[in-house]
Amino acid sequence: MAHEVWVRGPIGLDAASRVTRPGCRTVLAVVPTVQAGTRLVELISLLERDLRVQVMFTVPHSTDRWAGVEEYVRAQHGLILPWEQAVAHRFDLVLAASHRHLDQVRGPLMLIEHGVGRVRPRRFSRKAGGATVETTGLDRELITFRGRVLPAVLGLATEAEVDLLRERCPEAVPAAVVAGDLCLDGMWAGSGQRERYRRALGVGSRRLVVLSSTWFTDSAFGRVPKMYEAVVNALPRDCYAVAAVLHPNIWAVHGRRQITAWLGGCRGLRVLPPEQGWQATMIAADWVIGDHGSTTGYAAAMGRPVTLASLPDGHPRPGSVADIVRARTKPWDADQPLEAQEEAAITAAPRLAAEVLPAVSSRIDCSAGILRSAMYQMLELSEPSAPAYPPLPATPRPLPGWDA
Known part of the structure; x- marks a missing residue:
């Protein structure tokens, strides 16, 4: 493969001849997927205003990459380093929200989760085939390389995840920091x-139903794709509005044109783009029909009524957020009146939230401060005196093309 052209940026032996702000600590955000990128943008917001800090991005690749990732990163208007340039330099801090390619980057690494919790909803990896050994997000093969623990700081959401780490990769326990969930704290804020x-969604006084789907064949969009049109057509438009939130990997694998074509018959459906808006849409929701994905888990933690349209193959892993949601919600039934299913979800919502919330985070409203302190310690800089706050969710902007 031909070498990429390197960027004349603030790193390298001759960087002093071109920078305007000298002596900045260098921070690299590793963005292999849009999903990871959205988490890192939240994390970076805690330090990027500091005049002592220079943040850069890179999109990893070997022989392939997820479609749309580089376009997403460019839309953030950050400085993007080609992957070959990024792995050739050492940074003062490396930020990641995915396990991919971490053995190749150089510098103290902070690794956070890109979804809700480290206890995966599936017992086995999507790539496991006929495997019989259960997988989690804290398995040794994910966070070590040739016997070396990769993250200097491993951000965890709950003490239960520390226990899981002690079971799966005890040598990484010293790196663990229970920091809660920055995404959830932003949603609360x-x-x-x-x-x-x-108002941004054009809901007015109507009830907002959000159809949420993770990716893969066992997701809601994979198993019951006709649900979208069925729900839109069944609910009276003077009383209900309907929105759809699809996992970024659905868009990456199938393409925006194909997704919008598949949903083309759902007139009035508000389809959120993959890069932003889902958190605000969940806040705006009155009822969520979803699956075992993170968006459904966050909705449940926020107290939103939830109905399950799909579960992973087999049963969700015990202790996962998806397993709690499964135990406390009713499955979607295409043959039953939607209004009755909504009422059942509303009745179950308080108990569901009470059980899901501690599984999502044990540091409610503390994540920004904990993560910022950890990053500044890694950077060997004094922390700003102002309090750290989670970024507010972006205003939802549905894709054009559907007649609302």
């Missing part, structure tokens, strides 16, 4: 913007 989010 954005709850006061609920009416503004609803």
